[in-house]
Amino acid sequence: MFKGLSAFPLTPLVGGEVDEKSFLALIENLAGAGVDSIGALGSTGSYAYLTREQRFHTTQQAVSAAAGIPVITSIGSVSAEEVLRLAEDAQKAGVSGVLLAPVSYQPLTHDEVFSLYERVSRELSVPLCIYDNVATTRFEFTDELLIALSRLNAIGSIKLGDLPADRDAARERVRRLKARVSDGVTIGISGDAQSAAGLIAGCDVWYSVLGGLFPHYALRLTEAALRQDESETHELDVVLAPLWAYYRRHGSLRVIATVAEILGVVSMPCLPFPLQTLSGKERDALQQTLESLHFLA
Amino acid sequence: MFKGLSAFPLTPLVGGEVDEKSFLALIENLAGAGVDSIGALGSTGSYAYLTREQRFHTTQQAVSAAAGIPVITSIGSVSAEEVLRLAEDAQKAGVSGVLLAPVSYQPLTHDEVFSLYERVSRELSVPLCIYDNVATTRFEFTDELLIALSRLNAIGSIKLGDLPADRDAARERVRRLKARVSDGVTIGISGDAQSAAGLIAGCDVWYSVLGGLFPHYALRLTEAALRQDESETHELDVVLAPLWAYYRRHGSLRVIATVAEILGVVSMPCLPFPLQTLSGKERDALQQTLESLHFLA
Numbered sequence: 001m002f003k004g005l006s007a008f009p010l011t012p013l014v015g016g017e018v019d020e021k022s023f024l025a026l027i028e029n030l031a032g033a034g035v036d037s038i039g040a041l042g043s044t045g046s047y048a049y050l051t052r053e054q055r056f057h058t059t060q061q062a063v064s065a066a067a068g069i070p071v072i073t074s075i076g077s078v079s080a081e082e083v084l085r086l087a088e089d090a091q092k093a094g095v096s097g098v099l100l101a102p103v104s105y106q107p108l109t110h111d112e113v114f115s116l117y118e119r120v121s122r123e124l125s126v127p128l129c130i131y132d133n134v135a136t137t138r139f140e141f142t143d144e145l146l147i148a149l150s151r152l153n154a155i156g157s158i159k160l161g162d163l164p165a166d167r168d169a170a171r172e173r174v175r176r177l178k179a180r181v182s183d184g185v186t187i188g189i190s191g192d193a194q195s196a197a198g199l200i201a202g203c204d205v206w207y208s209v210l211g212g213l214f215p216h217y218a219l220r221l222t223e224a225a226l227r228q229d230e231s232e233t234h235e236l237d238v239v240l241a242p243l244w245a246y247y248r249r250h251g252s253l254r255v256i257a258t259v260a261e262i263l264g265v266v267s268m269p270c271l272p273f274p275l276q277t278l279s280g281k282e283r284d285a286l287q288q289t290l291e292s293l294h295f296l297a
Numbered sequence: 298m299f300k301g302l303s304a305f306p307l308t309p310l311v312g313g314e315v316d317e318k319s320f321l322a323l324i325e326n327l328a329g330a331g332v333d334s335i336g337a338l339g340s341t342g343s344y345a346y347l348t349r350e351q352r353f354h355t356t357q358q359a360v361s362a363a364a365g366i367p368v369i370t371s372i373g374s375v376s377a378e379e380v381l382r383l384a385e386d387a388q389k390a391g392v393s394g395v396l397l398a399p400v401s402y403q404p405l406t407h408d409e410v411f412s413l414y415e416r417v418s419r420e421l422s423v424p425l426c427i428y429d430n431v432a433t434t435r436f437e438f439t440d441e442l443l444i445a446l447s448r449l450n451a452i453g454s455i456k457l458g459d460l461p462a463d464r465d466a467a468r469e470r471v472r473r474l475k476a477r478v479s480d481g482v483t484i485g486i487s488g489d490a491q492s493a494a495g496l497i498a499g500c501d502v503w504y505s506v507l508g509g510l511f512p513h514y515a516l517r518l519t520e521a522a523l524r525q526d527e528s529e530t531h532e533l534d535v536v537l538a539p540l541w542a543y544y545r546r547h548g549s550l551r552v553i554a555t556v557a558e559i560l561g562v563v564s565m566p567c568l569p570f571p572l573q574t575l576s577g578k579e580r581d582a583l584q585q586t587l588e589s590l591h592f593l594a
Contacts (some may be wrong), residue, residue, distance in 0.1 A: 016378045048402035049376045078375065079346045080570045081313045105345035105400070105433050106550055112571040119570070136402050138435055253403055273377045273416070274409040 001070045001096055002129055002157030002186045003204050004036030005222040007211035010257055011045040011058060012266035016273070018050070018058050022266045026212070027065040033215035036205070037070040038062060042099060043136060044209045044253055047074040049272035055086065059093040070096035072129065076103040080116055087123050097156060098124065101131035102139045110145050117149050127156025129188070129207075134161050135251075143177055150181035157186040159207045163198050174202040192252060193244035196237035199225030209252045210240070213260055214296045242289045250278060255286070262287050263297070298367045298393055299426055299454030299483045300501050301333030302519040304508035307554055308342040308355060309563035313570070315347070315355050319563045323509070324362040330512035333502070334367040335359060339396060340433060341506050341550055344371040346569035352383065356390040367393035369426065373400040377413055384420050394453060395421065398428035399436045407442050414446050424453025426485070426504075431458050432548075440474055447478035454483045456504045460495050471499040489549060490541035493534035496522030506549045507537070510557055511593045539586045547575060552583070559584050560594070 009026040012019040030038050040062035041047040041055060050058070059073045075086040075098045083100065090098050100120060102113045121128060130149055132141045146158055158181065163170045177187055188205035189198025195206045199222065206225075211218030217236070224232040246255045258277040261268040271277055278286055290296075306323040309316040327335050337359035338344040338352060347355070356370045372383040372395045380397065387395050397417060399410045418425060427446055429438045443455050455478065460467045474484055485502035486495025492503045496519065503522075508515030514533070521529040543552045555574040558565040566574055575583055587593075 043402070049378075051376075051379075079348075081346075082348075103402070105340070106548060106572055107432060108571065109573070112573055115573075116571040135404060251403060274405065274413040275403055276406070276409055276412075 001037055002127070002188060004206075004226070005211050005215070005219050006037040006039050006072065006188065006205055006207045007035040007215050007218065008039040008042040008044040008207065008209055009212035010260055010266060010270065011041060011047075011050070012260070012270040013046070013272055014267055014270075018054055019267060019270070020061065023058065024061060024065045025265065027062050030212070030215050031065065031067040031069050033219060035069060035211060035215050035219065037072055037096070038066050039072045039099065039207060039212070041073045042207070043074070043133065044212055044256060045074070046253075046272050048076065048103065048136075052082070052085065052089065056089040056093055059090060059095060063094040072097040072099050074099045074101070074131070075120070076101045076131070078103055078105050080119070083116070083120055084123055087120055091124070091126055095126060097127045097129060099129045099131045099159065101133050101137050103137055104139070108139055110142070113139060114145065114148065117155075118152055121152040121154035124154040126154075128154045129157040129159050130155060131159045132161040133159075133190070143173070143180075146177065147180045150185045155182065155185055157188055157205065159188045159190050160198070160203070161190065163189065163194050163201065167197065167201070170197060170201040174198070178202060192240075193247055196221060196225055196233050200228065200230055200233055209256050210243075213256055213265070217296050239293070243293065246286055246289070250282075254278060258283060258286055259290060262290060298334055299424070299485060301503075301523070302508050302512070302516050303334040303336050303369065303485065303502055303504045304332040304512050304515065305336040305339040305341040305504065305506055306509035307557055307563060307567065308338060308344075308347070309557070309567040310343070310569055311564055311567075315351055316564060316567070317358065319567075320355065321358060321362045322562065324359050327509070327512050328362065328364045328366050330516060332366060332508060332512050332516065334369055334393070335363050336369045336396065336504060336509075338370045339504070340371070340398075340430065341509055341553060342371070343550075343569050345373065345400065345433075349379070349382065349386065353386045353390055356387060356392060360391040369394040369396050371396045371398070371428070372417070373398045373428070375400055375402050377416070380413070380417055381420055384417055388421070388423055392423060394424045394426060396426045396428045396456065398430050398434050400434055401436070405436055407439070410436060411442065411445065414452075415449055418449040418451040421451040423451075425451045426454040426456050427452060428456045429458040430456075430487070440470070440477075443474065444477045447482045452479065452482055454485055454502065456485045456487050457495070457500070458487065460486065460491050460498065464494065464498070467494060467498040471495070475499065489537075490544055493518060493522055493530050497525065497527055497530055506553050507540075510553055510562075514593050536590070540590065543583055543586070547579075551575060555580060555583055556587060559587060
């Protein structure tokens with residue numbers, strides 16, 4: 001399941017409540033395109049801002065609208081007690097896998113992170129993807145820790161954060177990880193701007209923000225990269241550079257949410273307060289960039 | 298209220314539930330010592346790991362056990378909707394003030410942080426202390442933002458994070474802040490290791506982890522520093538250097554929680570899973586250090 005294109009849709013909000021109609025349309029768009037899995041309520045899906053009830057209900061809806069495509073959901077929370085409750089909820093909601101970032105308030109030690117995954121792993125009957133996202137968790141995984149964690153029963157995949165920018169160094173890191181993690185654990189790449197490079201470097205799956213809104217294009221890019229067609233991959237990726245520049249400035253969530261607002265597939269504002277989509281000149285400029293990327297839709 | 302010694306006690310946990318008996322004994326110790334205020338459910342009080350119900354109930358208990366000493370509580374949460382609910386709860390529980398750090402999952406922009414405090418400020422009838430804690434929030438306040446926020450109606454104090462290590466630079470920063478923040482807004486220092494220096498530099502209040510367990514000693518230090526007795530302040534502070542070295546290595550929470558376990562005032566383990574107190578040789582060494590600091594108790 002943790003392979004190919006895993007598409008992460010927004011969870012559009014209106015006044016703190018999930019805009020179910022828009023959310024379901026996003027899921028149906030992904031199901032129609034035939035993505036490999038749907039990461040409902042990932043970081044892009046604002047999981048961390050929703051109540052337990054909202055997370056349960058929205059995950060159920062995603063599973064139902066996904067028409068058989070595996071749904072993954074995040075079970076992260078500052079409180080480990082809550083993580084365990086969310087793990088139970090996710091399984092009841094019918095997910096095929098869960099995603100867990102080491103979210104915390106106090107910065108965690110490596111031992112603490114290991115014991116968190118170990119405890120959660122014991123409660124799961126679906127596979128878990130380890131979510132390495134230093135921007136939101138401030139926790140820096142080492143490869144040694146990832147490899148140790150991969151031996152826990154429930155672990156099915158690792159969603160890598162930063163890869164080395166150097167192409168050979170990236171390939172070498174992925175090669176060494178794949179050689180040392182437990183059998184069957186896939187290696188995924190996140191951070192759209194580095195994902196083409198990550199797949200070319202040997203990653204098995206793209207955990208994709210772009211794919212949550214533009215699954216057809218993201219599938220083409222994923223397929224080209226997975227068959228190691230470097231020239232087509234480069235061609236499909238390089239034209240997106242202007243979008244990645246916005247990501248770097250504002251974070252991928254604010255950018256993809258603004259794009260969704262511009263396209264009219266979600267209402268505005270769609271992010272959980274106080275997060276803001278782009279406004280004024282920045283928004284106008286993004287709209288122009290988007291026009292030059294008309295092939296995405 | 299936001300002046301002198303504000304003491305931050307632990308919220309000891311047993312199996313995820315608040316150990317009420319130990320918690321109340323900690324509060325009574327602070328009330329008996331006559332601290333200026335009690336920061337119940339601060340970072341040291343593990344607020345971020347507790348449910349809304351636990352926070353409400355524990356805050357009520359703190360107010361009741363504080364015997365008239367003002368109680369401050371944290372209303373921080375990843376979700377701003379939850380922050381608003383917690384603000385209401387805290388006021389119902391009878392607090393005299395609230396503390397708010399810009400907790401988030403996605404790193405926040407300055408505009409977003411401003412709009413968060415502005416919205417929360419509108420809902421409050423008790424004063425709010427802005428909590429600058431980059432280690433837990435990753436948000437870096439500028440002095441310009443702090444000054445702009447100080448003009449919001451509800452703001453009563455600013456709990457500073459890092460001060461310049463250079464003595465003159467620290468004094469100059471505090472002087473400029475005090476000259477520019479709204480009238481009546483006090484400037485406080487946190488981070489025990491720099492607190493003596495912060496008070497000597499002109500801060501009005503010590504938001505103190507040490508004071509949550511050792512209020513008598515922390516009061517002596519606070520009083521010496523507030524009357525600008527540099528020599529006595531230095532004498533009282535310098536002997537604590539070994540303790541600050543543990544703070545730097547493990548974070549103040551793990552250290553003060555270990556100290557409380559060693560003293561037997563809380564059960565072990567007292568922190569929310571997966572946070573761990575010190576163990577093995579590190580714990581033995583801290584116990585020895587503590588013996589040399591017998592004057593604290």
